[in-house]
Amino acid sequence: MRLFKNVFDFYLNSSIHVALSVYALSWITLMEYQIDYDENILYFNFFATITGYNFVKFFGLAKFHHRSLANWLKIIQIFSLICFLALCYYAFKLELKTLLWIVAFGAITFLYAIPFLPKHYFLDKQHNLRSVSGLKVYVIAIVWSGVTVFLPLLNNDYDIEFNVVITSIQIALFVVVLMLPFEIRDMKYDSLKLATIPQQIGVKKTKIIGALILMVFFLLEYFKDDIDSNNLLAILMITIITMLFLVFSRENQGKYYSAFWVEGIPVFWLVLLKLLG
Secondary structure, three states: OHHHHHHHHHHHHOOHHHHHHHHHHHHHHHHHOOOOOOHHHHHHHHHHHHHHHHHHHHHHHHHHOHHHOOHHHHHHHHHHHHHHHHHHHHHOOOOHHHHHHHHHHHHHHHHHHOOOOOHHHOOOOOOOHHHOOOOHHHHHHHHHHHHHHHHHHHOOOOOOOHHHHHHHHHHHHHHHHHHHHHHHHHHHOOOHHHOOHHHHHOHHHHHHHHHHHHHHHHHHHHHOOOOOHHHHHHHHHHHHHHHHHHHOOOOOOOOOHHHHHHOOHHHHHHHHHHHHO
């Protein structure tokens, strides 16, 4: 039982779970626009997510404690290096225009973790985008939307037209709401200067705002030129499920409530579409 828990914790801490969610949203994009399974961009997104997230999460720890790293962190570092090599392998198989967009999103991820701006813009000693007041959730939403919507389509020479813009907005809104249970959970740990949404307006209003955002996320589907009944049903179910997780989220939530269940909603969305299809 302890072995299973250790493996499961590694699965979460090493960002495999969040990478599966990015992979799922990327595949959902291909399915929505009737594009064949593109293993190059999907696997690239998967390995890039692990590399990027682990870089952001553990850069500070590795920088300041590199001589006394815990065994689990050393293992994650090695695992991240392997994923980085896999990322490079699949990057060489992508279209040039896709790589140019990847450089842009990669730069955002890099600046998210690395100190680079003057102190008066920041809240703590980190001096990175992650520390800028109120910015975190929007940076993540924009990057997720770009990576899971634009990259799969660009790599398959699909024109960025009106429907695609709507989809990208939907994913950005969806990711913002997915972040809210995490921000509610972390209220007691985050510096007040971070100005997260729950810190600014409180938990109750955060849930109301999140519910309204989910309604917009669902209703935007009706603005698309072609409405697929399976997609509509799946989005309705995902809207309801996400709203329930948001409503029942609290500061003292279970260890895996957000880290596994909320983070895994995109994977369930993919499974649901496969079942409906």
